[in-house]
Amino acid sequence: MIDPDRVERHLKTLISGDVRFDEITRTIYSTAACLYKIKPIGVIYPKNADDLVKLAEYASDQRISLTARGAGSSLAGQAVNDGLIVDLSKYMNRIIEINPDDGYAVVQPGVVQDILQRELKRYGKFFPPDTSSSAYSTIGGGIANNSSGARSVKYGTTKDYVLSLELVLSDGDLVKTKPVPLELIPDDFPGRPGSLEQEIYEGLKRITIENRDLIERYRPKAKSSSGYNLFDLIQNRMFDLSKLIVGSEGTLCIVTEARLRVIDLPKHKAVAMAYFDDVVKAGMAVPILLELGPSAIDVMDGLVVDLVRMRERELGRFLPEKVEMVYLIEFDGEDSDRVRQKLKEAERSLREEGLVTDFLPARDQDEADKLWRVRKAGSAILGRVKGEKRPLRFIEDVSVPPERLAEFLGKLWGILKRYDVRVGTIGHAGDSNFHVRPLLNPKDPSDIEKMRLIAEETFSLVVEMEGSISGEHGDGLLRTPFLRKEFGELYDLFFQVKRLFDPLNLLNPGKIIPQEGKGFTDNLRYGPEYRYIQTGSRLDRERMHEELEKCDGCGTCRSYCPVFGALGEERGASRAKVNLIRAALTGDLPPEMLTSTEFKSVMDLCYNCKRCLSECPALVNVPMLCLEARAVYVREHGLSIQNLFLGNASKIAPLATTFAPLANLTMQLKPIRWLMELILGIHRDRRMPKYRFMTLSRRYPRRKPTGEKKVAYFAGCYANYNDPAGEGVSTVEVLRRHGYEVYIPKTKCCNVAKITMGGIKESMDDIRENVDILSQLVDEGFEILFSAPSCLLAVRMEYPEILDDERSKRLAEHCHYIFEFLFDLKERGELVEELNPVDMKAAYQIPCHLKALGEDRTLEILRRIPGLEITTVADRCCGIAGTFGMKKQYYDLSLKAGEPLFRQILSSGAELVISSCGTCRLQIEQATGLKTIHPIEVLFRSYEVKP
């Protein structure tokens, strides 16, 4: 029996990396981008190979299993297990060397694919196995899964690009692979005599030579990431262990370093979309296209196209309605005429054969890049399908020989029709690798049974067609039970291989080699027993449960969540919060956990930037889930002193403005800041906004207009107290310039900060009062305008969610961002176009909350201003997130979260930064030293309107 406390104690003294055995961390790692859920006993974050050596020795001694993990984006359950999870993405993520002349790169396993590609691009190189998950998946995970992507039809899979590996064996030996002449094994083999490494070489040589015919008989005839790759272990009498390690899913060793072959980026590409009205015709097109040597043929079906269309409106002409299948076809090469010619030949052949309904080439590289973005987005976008029936991945990775594809698809569609299931499909048609995802309810026992039957029939069909049950995603818990079907007697050799490497079965057990009595529907994240418990909170609402179930754990949030970017570990990612809340609501965590500080500390790592609302492929409303979870904590413990102060800062603002010079001076005194940090938890180095005596309300007396052309302006605290002469006056005067009478109502603070802190109950009075005042104005014919995106977001998104009533929803429809309003004027030909030159070289930042509100139209107005040079458009988070970055515990994290933005601004040569969010401006000024300005002030200066 393993004693987790003792193991934790030992490991903490043994290794330099982090060791976490707490319930929260274990729960976060209990699932990944798969259908499964298994809680590990602990999670280790090694810092180097030495840590892994010690860990493997200890695990072997104590009989504890080790499961390596990168981004946890593998789809078949490879990255979950019950022993120790070893997360290599946090520390072991360095690019060690890029040698463009000799065409290789040396990396640690935790390097994210796209980061490597970005660096390689600087040398005109790339690493061809490019997965759709490249923005977050790691090289180590790609090696272990033999991952590949759209371009594998031309360039092959990961196994074709691994030159050598450094790895830790199950006994803790650190070894390096390299091709070895077969005859040197075992006697002249340079490894340590009597070592496990030597036993492995000797054993593998024997197995492969003795079973040469059997191995050849089962050599895959289609792209494959199934089973152990015994097929390429010996080539031209050279023995290359790395060929076997690639695709072994962490069951044979842990990779600590990889030397990868990298090649020249092709100079020219030509891309087109081809449309089919029938799946069999789509299948028939593949062998024809392959004759022309494409670099990619990727596929999306009508359901995916429908979902992508909603997101990519500008690409509408490529995304027609009522289409069965669409191929994205690419040719690449050194000669641009040749590449374009091939695309034309492809079109001619497909049209002549009567296979396509249409064929649309991309006009230029920019359009081609956008089409690829669409295809990559399509990979996870099926999460947006609504309802209990979810697009499940279980037969999602089959591949067959191309010449049998049409027949296979016809039969597969027959199976699906018989079980009466709809599907969503994407994939790599060039490899005949179709990611078909049947829509089934994973909580319904009859659908789970259907799942089993469909899997059985589909995999039998695949085997009959000499295909592979996994073309690229790997076996994991999902396909391991079916491997004998695919490999027959050869499967027995896999057991021998595993025993050679891992005699105690401690490396990622249950994958490739099955665990006794375990089927592919065991340990499901959802299953017939899945139930919600009642917490007596707003989290019990069905709406919350739907949000939780929309998240399939894809891991995309590891690429866009700024908190993850700064923290670099799983707890920062959006999905960690979803997994925790789900666990708390389904009894996987003890009920008291929901109100614990440990739980809240993870919820606090969502600072409500709302990027999830546009960038999560399934559009999971993670910020709402997190603030409701924080509200449960606040209900029990109340708001902290820190949150009470920061959440109610607007209450002291009138006083601070009255004594503005004194208040501002006081805030600069070191002892005061030291005291503020000690008592209120506000970081002493945080630059604070200055108060102004001439507030907006002091400048403009409140007189309600009576004319027809009138608007109300919800100025918000920043425009009123901190930047009245800039943001505030400019908004009013620009509106006046358009002939509007402007009314500034006496409202409460929008409370976005307090709501974010979980102070929903504490904000209720202010929210209700604001809704009363603003609704009354709407009744009187006013539209309500905002210059601060966060205030607008509170009224337009948070209030209706919190109040859940018709009145607040109606109010939301009458609230607009100032540039939305001006854009509408422009569309109606009513924008005043007499703009004077403004000599400015500025970067433009789209604040997160503005992005969350929909398409930002600001630049469409600003770009009309003569003399204004926009050096860069930065759609990145600044990291301050209102009051988050003011807190002493998050100050550093907040600056780190903003680093990509600061780098972009500084490298653009901007002399000034335009941003509509007051706190973003504060942060940008502090981090870059550049002055900032609200966009409305830029416009105001161009109008040269005098107040």
Ligand SMILES: Cc1cc2nc3c(=O)[nH]c(=O)nc-3n(C[C@H](O)[C@H](O)[C@H](O)COP(=O)(O)OP(=O)(O)OC[C@H]3O[C@@H](n4cnc5c(N)ncnc54)[C@H](O)[C@@H]3O)c2cc1C
């Ligand atoms: C939306 C989406 C799209 C995808 N598209 C593709 C695609 O186009 N092509 C494709 O091939 N896959 C795709 N995948 C699957 C997945 O992203 C890839 O398999 C990816 O390479 C896994 O990398 P990871 O870092 O997430 O690995 P993880 O999921 O963390 O781990 C994968 C396996 O690698 C092992 N492992 C990790 N690191 C090491 C190490 N250092 N040493 C030994 N073993 C290790 C783990 O134990 C596990 O068995 C997609 C997934 C998603 C969610």
Ligand code: SF4
């Ligand atoms: S929160 Fe969204 S992006 Fe993150 S894992 Fe869930 S579905 Fe994917």
Ligand code: SF4
């Ligand atoms: S809302 Fe922002 S901070 Fe919160 S989880 Fe989503 S991306 Fe991360």
